[in-house]
Amino acid sequence: MLASLTDEEMIRQCLSTQPNQCFETLYNRYVGKVYQRCLSMTKDSEKAEDFTHDIFLKVFDKLNAFQQRSSFSTWLYSIAYNYCADQLRLAKRFNTTEITESLEQQLDESQEALLHEESVLMVKQAMETLTLKERALLRLKYEDGLSIDEIAKLYAIKPSAVKMRLKRSREKVQHVYTRQFMG
Numbered sequence: 001m002l003a004s005l006t007d008e009e010m011i012r013q014c015l016s017t018q019p020n021q022c023f024e025t026l027y028n029r030y031v032g033k034v035y036q037r038c039l040s041m042t043k044d045s046e047k048a049e050d051f052t053h054d055i056f057l058k059v060f061d062k063l064n065a066f067q068q069r070s071s072f073s074t075w076l077y078s079i080a081y082n083y084c085a086d087q088l089r090l091a092k093r094f095n096t097t098e099i100t101e102s103l104e105q106q107l108d109e110s111q112e113a114l115l116h117e118e119s120v121l122m123v124k125q126a127m128e129t130l131t132l133k134e135r136a137l138l139r140l141k142y143e144d145g146l147s148i149d150e151i152a153k154l155y156a157i158k159p160s161a162v163k164m165r166l167k168r169s170r171e172k173v174q175h176v177y178t179r180q181f182m183g
Helices: 009-016 019-042 044-063 074-093 109-126 132-142 148-155 159-182
Strands: none
Touching: 009 019, 009 132, 019 074, 019 132, 044 109, 044 132, 074 132, 074 148, 109 159, 132 148, 132 159, 148 159
């Protein structure tokens, strides 16, 4: 029965009477996506697993505070993003490894592989010129596959603003990449 309910219906109908089943159903629906979000931000599978676990503990602890002003998934992704960003900021303060670790240089005799590696490094360097918010926006769209409308809800802005921010971020990366490649 729970599987047929939307997230919001399940929270309204089952949270107070069947909290364990409610939590388990929501966890099973979203654990993969939250883990992928964490992995895309941390680039470390162990950290991503730990962060995912922490995020669900936090979400389930605050589930009764969910006010349904947005969809449950938008609320959950917002918590996941903010938690990861906070943890990464703290880690950066303590001089630990940053999200955008430099690519390991691999010796390869193939000129094509070397060119590809240089290209990836230049794109990565171009991405590093973006703010954390700009990178997050691009990752939500292109790594996580969120729609313009979903991103707009997540940031509480209009879809046209999302489109413009994506356009500007892509142009910024393209400009830096072109300058590095041509220069």
